[in-house]
Amino acid sequence: MDMASNNLDTRTPLISMRNIRKSFGSLHALQGASIEVYPGEIVALVGDNGAGKSTLVKVMAGVHSFDSGDYEIEGKPANIKTPSDANERGIATVYQDLALCNNLDAVQNLFLGRELTGSSWFGKRINRAACEVRAREVLTKMRLGNLSLTRPVGAMSGGQRQNIAIARSILWQPKIVILDEPTAALSHSAAEQVSSLIRSLADQGLGIVVVSHDIHHFVVNATDRIEVMRLGANVASLKSMEVTGEMVVNAMVGGNESVNLAG
Amino acid sequence: MTALMTTLEAPATPKLKRRTFGELLTTDLRALPVLVGLAFLWIFFTYQSEVFLTARNLSNLLLQSTVVGIMALGLMFVLLVKEIDLSLAAINGVTAVLMAKLIVEFGFSPWLAIPLSILLGAAIASFSARWVSFVGVPSFVVTLGLGLALNGIQLLLLPPTARYGLMGTGIEHIAQTYITGLWSWTLVTIGIALYALLIFSNMHRRRQLGLPVALLTSAIMPLLGAALLGAICVSIFNQHNGIPLPVLIFVVLLGLGGYLLKETQFGLSLYAIGNNDEAARRAGIKVPVIRMYAFAIAGGVAAIAGIISASRTLGVGVFSGGGVGGGTLLLESIAAAVIGGVSLFGGRGAIYAALLGALVIGTVQNGLNLMGVENEIRLIVTGVLLIVAVSIDKLIEKFTGQKSF
Numbered sequence: 197m198d199m200a201s202n203n204l205d206t207r208t209p210l211i212s213m214r215n216i217r218k219s220f221g222s223l224h225a226l227q228g229a230s231i232e233v234y235p236g237e238i239v240a241l242v243g244d245n246g247a248g249k250s251t252l253v254k255v256m257a258g259v260h261s262f263d264s265g266d267y268e269i270e271g272k273p274a275n276i277k278t279p280s281d282a283n284e285r286g287i288a289t290v291y292q293d294l295a296l297c298n299n300l301d302a303v304q305n306l307f308l309g310r311e312l313t314g315s316s317w318f319g320k321r322i323n324r325a326a327c328e329v330r331a332r333e334v335l336t337k338m339r340l341g342n343l344s345l346t347r348p349v350g351a352m353s354g355g356q357r358q359n360i361a362i363a364r365s366i367l368w369q370p371k372i373v374i375l376d377e378p379t380a381a382l383s384h385s386a387a388e389q390v391s392s393l394i395r396s397l398a399d400q401g402l403g404i405v406v407v408s409h410d411i412h413h414f415v416v417n418a419t420d421r422i423e424v425m426r427l428g429a430n431v432a433s434l435k436s437m438e439v440t441g442e443m444v445v446n447a448m449v450g451g452n453e454s455v456n457l458a459g
Numbered sequence: 460m461t462a463l464m465t466t467l468e469a470p471a472t473p474k475l476k477r478r479t480f481g482e483l484l485t486t487d488l489r490a491l492p493v494l495v496g497l498a499f500l501w502i503f504f505t506y507q508s509e510v511f512l513t514a515r516n517l518s519n520l521l522l523q524s525t526v527v528g529i530m531a532l533g534l535m536f537v538l539l540v541k542e543i544d545l546s547l548a549a550i551n552g553v554t555a556v557l558m559a560k561l562i563v564e565f566g567f568s569p570w571l572a573i574p575l576s577i578l579l580g581a582a583i584a585s586f587s588a589r590w591v592s593f594v595g596v597p598s599f600v601v602t603l604g605l606g607l608a609l610n611g612i613q614l615l616l617l618p619p620t621a622r623y624g625l626m627g628t629g630i631e632h633i634a635q636t637y638i639t640g641l642w643s644w645t646l647v648t649i650g651i652a653l654y655a656l657l658i659f660s661n662m663h664r665r666r667q668l669g670l671p672v673a674l675l676t677s678a679i680m681p682l683l684g685a686a687l688l689g690a691i692c693v694s695i696f697n698q699h700n701g702i703p704l705p706v707l708i709f710v711v712l713l714g715l716g717g718y719l720l721k722e723t724q725f726g727l728s729l730y731a732i733g734n735n736d737e738a739a740r741r742a743g744i745k746v747p748v749i750r751m752y753a754f755a756i757a758g759g760v761a762a763i764a765g766i767i768s769a770s771r772t773l774g775v776g777v778f779s780g781g782g783v784g785g786g787t788l789l790l791e792s793i794a795a796a797v798i799g800g801v802s803l804f805g806g807r808g809a810i811y812a813a814l815l816g817a818l819v820i821g822t823v824q825n826g827l828n829l830m831g832v833e834n835e836i837r838l839i840v841t842g843v844l845l846i847v848a849v850s851i852d853k854l855i856e857k858f859t860g861q862k863s864f
Contacts, residue, residue, distance in 0.1 A: 351862065
């Protein structure tokens with residue numbers, strides 16, 4: 197991961213989106229949203245339903261195009277039109293539904309669609325051994341070395357499945373990982389594990405964007421910066437260290453602090 | 460599926476533990492219940508008729524099972540991607556009739572007519588897949604309609620006598636050819652050598668990369684098992700006439716199919732699409748293309764089965780392809796795949812399913828025939844067996860708390 201390539205003193209953000217606008221017909225989903233992500237940083241994207249956070253990450257991941265604004269990756273225009281463009285530019289996404297195949301094992305899920313194969317003379321025979329070595333490498337790096345590689349992932353726990361989905365996203369060495377509600381389906385202890393996993397990825401120099409509703413635990417405890425969105429634009433940028441869950445919720449709904457505290 | 464997962468609690472530390480018998484039953488040992496059932500059937504029929512276990516009868520039994528087995532093998536590819544093709548029996552019939560027409564009326568050589576009809580079968584089935592992908596009509600409906608239409612075309616292709624005799628055209632040799640003596644043993648040796656090559660290639664790759672290699676369970680046991688099974692089968696066949704060519708064709712197709720499903724990227728894509736087509740799409744798998752190949756394989760293989768049955772019955776007619784509506788041929792092919800362990804809901808089933816399922820259905824047919832039981836009873840028993848097989852599968856899931864994949 198060459199994160200410190202040329203500009204050593206003035207850090208270039210991995211991703212910089214400024215003043216992004218996006219409409220679906222008459223619905224203005226994004227009205228000048230912005231976000232910057234630096235290497236090694238975990239940015240939480242929070243907001244009420246319809247605030248535009250999903251649209252913003254979908255634009256980032258190439259699922260949606262945008263109408264106007266600047267989208268730069270490492271200081272250069274991003275030019276991302278499809279999800280595979282985003283993959284090539286080093287942006288990986290972990291979807292909320294994890295997009296795992298329950299009947300396949302961890303290795304098969306990690307490499308799905310991009311298996312290491314032999315020549316097409318033998319019908320693209322999968323090189324299982326090579327896949328397994330690479331999978332083990334990544335899982336060990338994530339401190340998941342003892343995860344079974346041969347059980348179907350459908351037989352695994354929610355936390356293990358979440359871990360496999362994250363492992364898949366970093367398999368091809370991205371620069372940015374977008375996680376959509378990574379802790380939503382998990383128990384408290386499994387969510388803790390996932391947060392420490394996400395932290396260790398950031399420590400390796402990746403930029404992390406997390407969409408989460410788990411304000412009081414995950415967002416304030418496990419991230420570095422919180423971008424609050426309301427009605428398609430950013431309304432606050434908070435340092436996670438300095439705020440409480442209540443303050444974040446207030447910024448989200450834009451209400452009076454004492455009223456919200458009373459609730 | 461996701462709704463179910465949200466309720467799952469994660470244990471604090473995932474640890475590697477030996478799998479329980481229940482878990483094995485839903486994964487590696489999934490064939491066990493069918494094998495036990497088959498063994499029961501064989502023991503039962505051996506007690507009921509002294510003819511059952513003779514070489515001649517067992518050879519017959521396998522020969523009788525090939526057409527349904529080959530059909531089930533093709534259908535499996537479609538079932539794996541969570542689709543169904545109800546026109547396969549009609550494809551079987553119409554391609555066989557077309558082949559006969561080309562040979563008898565237009566003087567085609569069988570060497571040309573046979574590949575043509577196989578290609579036509581593949582083309583018809585891939586047409587259904589295109590229709591399913593582009594229009595979005597469920598495959599159930601598309602292939603049901605297509606099957607009826609093909610039945611009509613089959614009748615139109617037939618001459619006023621409603622039958623093309625194939626005696627003396629060369630096609631009859633397919634069913635009448637037996638491979639005996641040295642040739643039969645050479646074939647078994649080649650088959651096992653190829654299997655060994657595959658196993659050792661996988662082991663070599665693992666060893667090169669420093670991965671653990673289980674010599675006993677991943678090489679010696681499967682190879683010894685295959686060699687033993689091959690030797691027993693060939694010696695039984697050789698006590699009668701030799702290996703029937705249709706059985707050899709079935710075995711070759713099983714080998715090819717097994718390789719495709721277990722070793723290749725295409726095979727893995729089938730399982731992925733069957734379980735979660737959205738995930739497969741997001742992973743960059745071209746779902747409509749893979750689906751089309753699955754249907755094409757099923758169609759081509761159905762045509763092969765059609766040619767074999769035309770050869771066995773020495774002609775084609777209204778009855779080809781199970782008769783109008785697919786008849787018992789269609790239902791038995793689906794039943795064979797399901798009894799063997801293929802899920803109708805996609806993503807589940809190994810290649811041996813076609814063999815085991817066809818053997819169960821063939822055994823019931825053959826055994827009840829020997830006992831002099833009427834055809835009606837045979838249908839009832841086959842139907843009940845289908846329900847029992849699927850129920851056992853469900854009960855295992857229920858009592859072990861493991862979902863089968």
